[in-house]
Amino acid sequence: MSVLEHSELASVGDDCQIPRLDFELTPGCDHKCAHCYNVWTADEGDPQAGYDTGGQLRTPEFKAMMTDIVAQTGARHITITGGEPLLRKDALEIIEHAGACVDVVTLITNGSHVDAQAAARLGRAGVRQVQLTLLAGDRDDHDRLKGAVCFDDTIRAAVNLTEAGVPVQVCFVAMAENWHQFERVMELCYALGIRGLSYNRMSPTGGAIHHIARLMPTVEQIEANLETAERLGRAWGIQVSTAMPIPPCLIRIERYRWVRFGFCSTGSSSPNIVIDGKGNVRSCNLASGLMGNVLEQPWSEIYAGRYQRDFKRNVPEMCRGCSYETSCQGGCKESGFATFGDHAHPEPLLWLAQNPDWKDAVGETVDQSIVPLRRLTRPSRRAQGASIGEA
Amino acid sequence: MDLKRLPPSLLIALGLAACESDGDGATVGACLNVDPTVTTGSSSGTSSGSGTTEVGPCLDVDPSITTGGTTIGPCLDVPPGTTSTGADTDTDTDTDTDTDTDGDTDTSTGGDAGAGAPSESSHRSAVLGRLLDAGILPSDVAARLSGEADD
Numbered sequence: 001m002s003v004l005e006h007s008e009l010a011s012v013g014d015d016c017q018i019p020r021l022d023f024e025l026t027p028g029c030d031h032k033c034a035h036c037y038n039v040w041t042a043d044e045g046d047p048q049a050g051y052d053t054g055g056q057l058r059t060p061e062f063k064a065m066m067t068d069i070v071a072q073t074g075a076r077h078i079t080i081t082g083g084e085p086l087l088r089k090d091a092l093e094i095i096e097h098a099g100a101c102v103d104v105v106t107l108i109t110n111g112s113h114v115d116a117q118a119a120a121r122l123g124r125a126g127v128r129q130v131q132l133t134l135l136a137g138d139r140d141d142h143d144r145l146k147g148a149v150c151f152d153d154t155i156r157a158a159v160n161l162t163e164a165g166v167p168v169q170v171c172f173v174a175m176a177e178n179w180h181q182f183e184r185v186m187e188l189c190y191a192l193g194i195r196g197l198s199y200n201r202m203s204p205t206g207g208a209i210h211h212i213a214r215l216m217p218t219v220e221q222i223e224a225n226l227e228t229a230e231r232l233g234r235a236w237g238i239q240v241s242t243a244m245p246i247p248p249c250l251i252r253i254e255r256y257r258w259v260r261f262g263f264c265s266t267g268s269s270s271p272n273i274v275i276d277g278k279g280n281v282r283s284c285n286l287a288s289g290l291m292g293n294v295l296e297q298p299w300s301e302i303y304a305g306r307y308q309r310d311f312k313r314n315v316p317e318m319c320r321g322c323s324y325e326t327s328c329q330g331g332c333k334e335s336g337f338a339t340f341g342d343h344a345h346p347e348p349l350l351w352l353a354q355n356p357d358w359k360d361a362v363g364e365t366v367d368q369s370i371v372p373l374r375r376l377t378r379p380s381r382r383a384q385g386a387s388i389g390e391a
Numbered sequence: 392m393d394l395k396r397l398p399p400s401l402l403i404a405l406g407l408a409a410c411e412s413d414g415d416g417a418t419v420g421a422c423l424n425v426d427p428t429v430t431t432g433s434s435s436g437t438s439s440g441s442g443t444t445e446v447g448p449c450l451d452v453d454p455s456i457t458t459g460g461t462t463i464g465p466c467l468d469v470p471p472g473t474t475s476t477g478a479d480t481d482t483d484t485d486t487d488t489d490t491d492t493d494g495d496t497d498t499s500t501g502g503d504a505g506a507g508a509p510s511e512s513s514h515r516s517a518v519l520g521r522l523l524d525a526g527i528l529p530s531d532v533a534a535r536l537s538g539e540a541d542d
Contacts, residue, residue, distance in 0.1 A: 138527060152529035159532050188527070191519040192536075237511075 016303040020077035022274040022285065023066065025085035025094060027053040030379040031110050032147025034211040034369075035173055038083065039288040039338070041207035043367075047341035048206060048288035056277035059090040063097045065279055065294060070101045072299035073273075077104040081274075081285065086113040096125045104128050108171075110146075111154035112379040119160035130161050131198065133171045137184025145178055148377040158192050169196035176214065179221040183228050190236045199229055199259070200244040203331075204348055205286040205338035210369040212339070212348055213362045219250050219353050230256045247331045248324055250353050264329050267312030283308055286334040316346045318354070339366055 027040050042048035057065060070078070078098040085091050086109050098105045107122065111132040114122070122130065132154050136142040139151035158168050172185050182199075189197055201222050204212055229240040241260040246253060253261050265272045265284070272284040279295035281302050282288070292302035311333065312326075319330040330336070336347035345351070352359055362368060516539060523533050 152532075155528055155532055159535060187518055188522065190515060191522050193515075236515075 016072075016300045017074040018273060018303075019075060019270050020079065020272070021069065021073060021075045022079040022081055022272065023094075023098070024082055024274060024276045024285075025062075025080060025091055026056060026083040026088045026277060028087050029082060029084040029110065030087065030112060030148065030377055031084070031150060032377055033145065034147070035145075035175055035202050035204070035208045035215055037203065037205045037208060037286050039206045039282075039286065042205075042288070042338070043207055043210065046207075046209065046338070048338045051288050052278075053276075057279065059093060062090075062094055062277065065275075066094070066097060067101055069275065069294045069299060072294075073303075076102050077106070078102050079106045079108065081108040084110050084113070086118070092118065092121050092125070095122065095127065099125045099127070106131065109157070110148075110150065110379075111157040112148070112150050113153075114157035114160055116160045116163070119157070119164040119166060122161065123164035123166045127166055129167045129169050129196070130157075131169045131171050132157055133173065134185045134188060135173060135175075135178050136181040137188050138181075141178060141181060143376055145175070146376075148379060150379060153379070155188075155192070158194060162193055167196065168192075168194045169198055170194055171198045171200060174199065174201045174217050174222060174225055176217050176221065179217050179225055182225045183232065186228065186232045186236070186238060189238055190232070195238055197229070197233070197238050197240045199225065199240055199242050201242075201246065201349065203244045203286065203335045205288075205332075205335050209339045209348075209366050212366065213359055213368045216348055216352060216359065219349070222246065223251050226251065226253075226256045226259060230258045234258045245328060245331045247328050247350055249322070249328075250350070263327055264332065266333075267308040271308065283311060284334065286332065286338070288334075288338070311343060314343045316344055316350070318346060318350075 027038065029036070029038070039048045040051040040053045042051065066078075069075075078101065080091075080095055080098060085095075085107065088094070095105060095107065105125070105127050106129045107127055108131045114130070114132075133146075134142065134154060135145045136151075142151040142154070143149050158170075161168050170185065170189050172182060174182065186197065189195075201217055202208070202215055204216065208215075232238065233240040239260070240258060241262060243262045245263045246261060248254075253259070266287075267283075273291075274282045274285050274287075275294060276282070279293045281291040281294060283291060289307060291305055291307045294302065312329070314333065315325055316330040316333075316336070319325050319328070322328070331347045331350050333343045333347060335349075336345045336351075337343045339345075339348050346354065519536060519539055522528055523537060528536065
């Protein structure tokens with residue numbers, strides 16, 4: 001299907017049935033990634049500031065909410081994410097409950113808490129895929145970018161999961177400081193028998209907008225990575241997909257036929273609806289605007305709200321009239337909002353491509369953090385499989 | 392009429408836009424650099440065909456995962472050849488275009504193979520062995536995987 005054909009499907013359905021739901025089990029995380037997209041990491045004064053994470057639901061209430069909203073939406077696929085979802089001690093119980101609710105459950109985790117026991121339990125729960133993040137092919141660079149001592153645990157998690165029969169997908173977030181590591185990450189995947197890779201260029205939301213000058217990759221760096229993905233993915237049988245949108249006006253994506261390109265799904269018939277640990281509904285993981293709350297409103301009312309339709313109509317002026325206006329939509333508009341306070345402002349990747357000098361001057365518009373020298377976080381062993389993996 | 396709304400091929404046919412050669416005869420429009428007729432998804436057969444899996448969810452899920460009852464799960468074991476979409480059009484920049492024009496199972500990468508390339512398992516074992524020798528993997532994992540590297 002072409003990008004243009006995709007746009008034909010990209011309209012909110014008449015009924016309120018959707019195929020998938022994401023659940024954020026907890027906003028907490030024991031890694032300190034500067035590129036983290038979680039909206040609650042936004043600083044005071046940022047466009048996305050003020051996301052309330054207090055008062056997370058307890059286990060019975062969370063499971064009841066999941067059961068109810070799955071029934072209302074007709075979703076058959078649940079993705080468990082966070083924060084770091086496995087920091088919740090009831091995480092595996094909730095994941096098992098998700099498996100009882102739908103056909104497909106996938107998990108996104110930082111990999112620091114998947115020991116052999118936890119991996120086996122995920123396997124028994126029928127989890128269809130676990131996504132782990134690898135930012136570099138060596139521990140020093142990976143740990144520096146993650147702000148935590150975690151490379152070995154991530155590798156260990158991949159092996160544990162593979163041995164438990166749970167397919168692993170690696171997520172690589174391409175940034176100015178690690179794009180050159182992409183080939184080494186693909187080599188690691190190949191060696192470990194990992195056959196799925198999600199290539200995501202950095203798309204700053206939350207607190208990540210304060211690291212644009214240092215971390216935002218250039219179009220040329222992304223293009224070089226796609227060349228690598230095409231060459232090695234094809235040779236080694238590693239499926240490569242992109243979830244963060246790459247505007248076709250910046251890169252000729254049709255050149256990379258091995259790579260599956262994704263575009264913003266907000267407002268489409270298969271939106272990436274996210275529900276947090278309080279029942280709040282958002283249009284995607286990067287969005288801070290609330291569509292409603294499933295504990296207070298029926299899904300049909302939330303889904304019929306204006307957010308998705310307004311969002312879809314709200315494209316940058318420079319994209320108006322483009323043949324890809326309704327499919328590409330100008331890339332990641334939530335990133336445009338998070339950075340500039342306006343969904344219709346060209347998002348940073350598009351903006352930097354039009355105004356390369358802006359990277360040097362970005363600090364005048366958005367405060368750019370100076371990364372302090374600090375000790376890397378060492379994720380707690382106590383929170384690992386010994387506590388969560390036991391059935 | 393907003394000319395930008397017209398397909399590039401039509402603009403070219405009307406003489407309203409310049410043609411640009413892609414090196415292999417394919418042309419693209421002057422203001423849009425994607426051929427609308429080119430698909431962006433692979434034709435691996437792992438999609439349900441409903442169209443929903445082509446919509447890229449933000450950030451986290453392989454679009455190949457579908458929720459329909461008839462499709463397969465994560466695309467982790469799809470042979471390289473199954474997503475072939477025909478002849479490549481990027482011969483100007485590829486480093487291995489001499490052999491990889493149809494999405495076959497060529498395993499040559501970075502010049503460390505070539506004629507008589509090893510089978511995938513032996514090639515993977517060699518890569519794994521190199522990572523083990525370089526100390527990239529944690530020691531306990533290295534011990535667990537060293538048998539695979541010896542295969």
